[in-house]
Amino acid sequence: xxxxxxxxxxxxxxxxxxxxxxxxxxxxxxxxxxxxxxxxxxxxxxxxxxxxxxxxxxxxxxxxxxxxxxxxxxxxxxxxxxxxxxxxxxxxxxxxxxxxxxxxxxxxxxxxxxxxxxxxxxxxxxxxxxxxxxxxxxxxxxxxxxxxxxxxxxxxxxxxxxxxxxxxxxxxxxxxxxxxxxxxxxxxxxxxxxxxxxxxxxxxxxxxxxxxxxxxxxxxxxxxxxxxxxxxxxxxxxxxxxxxxxxxxxxxxxxxxxxxxxxxxxxxxxxxxxxxxxxxxxxxxxxxxxxxxxxxxxxxxxxxxxxxxxxxxxxxxxxxxxxxxxxxxxxxxxxxxxxxxxxxxxxxxxxxxxxxxxxxxx
Amino acid sequence: xxxxxxxxxxxxxxxxxxxxxxxxxxxxxxxxxxxxxxxxxxxxxxxxxxxxxxxxxxxxxxxxxxxxxxxxxxxxxxxxxxxxxxxxxxxxxxxxxxxxxxxxxxxxxxxxxxxxxxxxxxxxxxxxxxxxxxxxxxxxxxxxxxxxxxxxxxxxxxxxxxxxxxxxxxxxxxxxxxxxxxxxxxxxxxxxxxxxxxxxxxxxxxxxxxxxxxxxxxxxxxxxxxxxxxxxxxxxxxxxxxxxxxxxxxxxxxxxxxxxxxxxxxxxxxxxxxxxxxxxxxxxxxxxxxxxxxxxxxxxxxxxxxxxxxxxxxxxx
Numbered sequence: 001x002x003x004x005x006x007x008x009x010x011x012x013x014x015x016x017x018x019x020x021x022x023x024x025x026x027x028x029x030x031x032x033x034x035x036x037x038x039x040x041x042x043x044x045x046x047x048x049x050x051x052x053x054x055x056x057x058x059x060x061x062x063x064x065x066x067x068x069x070x071x072x073x074x075x076x077x078x079x080x081x082x083x084x085x086x087x088x089x090x091x092x093x094x095x096x097x098x099x100x101x102x103x104x105x106x107x108x109x110x111x112x113x114x115x116x117x118x119x120x121x122x123x124x125x126x127x128x129x130x131x132x133x134x135x136x137x138x139x140x141x142x143x144x145x146x147x148x149x150x151x152x153x154x155x156x157x158x159x160x161x162x163x164x165x166x167x168x169x170x171x172x173x174x175x176x177x178x179x180x181x182x183x184x185x186x187x188x189x190x191x192x193x194x195x196x197x198x199x200x201x202x203x204x205x206x207x208x209x210x211x212x213x214x215x216x217x218x219x220x221x222x223x224x225x226x227x228x229x230x231x232x233x234x235x236x237x238x239x240x241x242x243x244x245x246x247x248x249x250x251x252x253x254x255x256x257x258x259x260x261x262x263x264x265x266x267x268x269x270x271x272x273x274x275x276x277x278x279x280x281x282x283x284x285x286x287x288x289x290x291x292x293x294x295x296x297x298x299x300x301x302x303x304x305x306x307x308x309x310x311x312x313x314x315x316x317x318x319x320x321x322x323x324x325x326x327x328x329x330x331x332x333x334x335x336x337x338x339x340x341x342x343x344x345x346x347x348x349x350x351x352x353x354x355x356x357x358x359x360x361x362x
Numbered sequence: 363x364x365x366x367x368x369x370x371x372x373x374x375x376x377x378x379x380x381x382x383x384x385x386x387x388x389x390x391x392x393x394x395x396x397x398x399x400x401x402x403x404x405x406x407x408x409x410x411x412x413x414x415x416x417x418x419x420x421x422x423x424x425x426x427x428x429x430x431x432x433x434x435x436x437x438x439x440x441x442x443x444x445x446x447x448x449x450x451x452x453x454x455x456x457x458x459x460x461x462x463x464x465x466x467x468x469x470x471x472x473x474x475x476x477x478x479x480x481x482x483x484x485x486x487x488x489x490x491x492x493x494x495x496x497x498x499x500x501x502x503x504x505x506x507x508x509x510x511x512x513x514x515x516x517x518x519x520x521x522x523x524x525x526x527x528x529x530x531x532x533x534x535x536x537x538x539x540x541x542x543x544x545x546x547x548x549x550x551x552x553x554x555x556x557x558x559x560x561x562x563x564x565x566x567x568x569x570x571x572x573x574x575x576x577x578x579x580x581x582x583x584x585x586x587x588x589x590x591x592x593x594x595x596x597x598x599x600x601x602x603x604x605x606x607x608x609x610x611x612x613x614x615x616x617x618x619x620x621x622x623x624x625x626x627x628x629x630x631x632x633x634x635x636x637x638x639x640x641x642x643x644x645x646x647x648x649x650x651x652x653x654x655x656x657x658x659x660x661x662x663x664x665x666x667x668x669x670x671x672x673x674x675x676x677x678x679x
Binding site: 192327339 | 377381384385500502505506511512515616620621625635636642650651654659662
């Protein structure tokens with residue numbers, strides 16, 4: 001029977017490594033070994049490359065807008081027209097009634113121009129939206145916001161979850177009780193409902209409590225809301241792992257040598273869960289981008305006129321019959337980004353710890 | 363066991379209390395969420411607002427208001443600030459659609475998830491496994507509402523390959539055929555994510571189980587492959603799937619399919635919640651949150667019980 005341990009996992013046997021080192025068996029850190037395994041998993045690396053390309057494209061959005069598309073993300077071009085192959089086409093089509101051969105032909109108006117690819121010299125590569133805005137430019141600027149929210153909330157969420165689970169894992173007892181009840185509580189909340197409720201409520205007037213002021217249109221609102229609701233998804237499994245680690249001999253050894261709580265937590269416990277945290281981080285970004293899209297779709301995430309992939313899909317929804325590119329292109333951008341992160345995260349997990357059971361639950 | 367059940371029941375009540383109280387605090391503390399001002403409108407005088415406050419009991423301390431609201435929910439008297447409709451009645455109206463969506467989609471995703479995961483695991487490394495793995499990854503990477511929009515665009519009536527109704531919900535009591543016909547697309551759209559997810563989980567647990575000693579022993583004793591797979595491997599591999607299914611199903615029953623319900627205009631509890639949230643209508647938000655949390659804690663509890671029954675090692679002392 002064939003098993004899971006195919007090309008990328010089983011090949012790094014000690015014999016291989018020893019042979020590569022010309023007979024000398026050199027000590028190598030687990031990170032080096034993981035990198036060797038990852039290096040051979042070209043699928044995972046290719047998808048990491050795809051993610052990097054997507055990030056780079058979005059980061060270059062201002063350059064594209066200025067030098068290629070010659071328009072900004074919020075510039076309207078209603079009533080203007082475009083010259084394609086010597087023909088002048090209005091950006092938003094004008095409807096009207098024509099008399100052809102004695103018959104009345106009615107053409108509906110208000111349909112934005114479709115994807116031009118390179119026919120118009122870089123303008124309206126992916127067409128225009130109902131306000132005559134360049135979809136390609138908005139897609140790239142929307143990508144900046146989606147990635148900012150996704151990566152930012154993954155960072156915050158992972159950071160808080162790691163700190164809380166380290167505290168719970170190191171101190172155990174009452175501290176662990178309080179922290180795990182906190183996880184349970186967020187876990188029991190209907191997550192999407194909570195996120196939408198928080199997002200909507202905060203986006204009306206912003207947040208002005210405890211000396212912190214966040215204006216209403218700020219990207220911080222979706223970022224913080226998403227990171228908050230996903231804390232237990234990282235924290236609970238980490239806490240379990242840390243609780244079993246703290247019973248290990250090397251912790252006792254470290255304590256007996258006089259290591260204080262901070263040293264044990266960050267120099268002994270943390271390195272042992274670092275690979276899990278790294279894998280979680282990758283998969284959480286993917287999950288956060290999807291959550292952001294859902295929130296923005298319902299109007300509880302990134303606020304207009306700021307574009308994000310979710311809001312672009314929501315805007316395009318009503319015009320799906322006449323201008324399908326509006327809703328389809330941002331969706332493809334989301335699928336590619338999230339797919340890239342998921343494939344890379346899988347590869348990273350296999351490389352770091354083939355036996356680990358790190359999974360993001362929806 | 364009895365002690366375990368009682369302790370869990372007390373815990374459930376506490377969680378329900380905490381969740382509802384926190385939701386309440388969030389909406390009371392939010393600036394601009396002041397219901398009196400929102401109801402009174404832009405041209406209201408201070409006197410108007412004061413009158414509304416008095417009428418709704420908003421001048422009481424917040425814990426009294428919270429108590430009043432909870433009491434009204436359980437006495438089925440709570441009305442929306444916006445539409446003045448009975449909140450519990452509105453949720454009950456949404457229940458058939460939400461339950462229809464959840465049950466149909468649940469059956470589909472459980473069935474296909476198990477089939478896909480098993481095929482993938484027993485053909486590990488071969489073309490079918492690769493293909494399933496790729497499709498499952500794409501499935502879990504798609505935003506569900508986008509899939510719904512694209513599905514409607516491609517497959518709904520008056521569209522390129524249209525043969526399904528565009529959206530809406532037909533009660534099963536009115537016409538069972540139309541009911542299923544209208545729900546086919548929402549069922550599959552909602553199920554896609556879970557099929558991909560369950561398929562992946564099952565694939566890895568089956569591969570773990572298949573390498574266990576007892577499986578080898580069973581094979582050595584000459585058991586048929588089919589019997590080995592169903593009785594010995596799948597039976598044990600399905601434990602994590604049972605847990606996941608319980609929790610996911612509860613979330614969908616509790617209005618967690620907000621996006622699917624909104625895209626397909628199913629008029630279920632999820633869509634009611636989404637609508638109430640956009641108008642910051644506190645009473646329905648409170649009621650839906652409690653309703654959803656109820657399903658989550660109850661199914662959490664049921665999953666734990668089922669788990670203890672399936673696997674005696676984790677049975678609480």
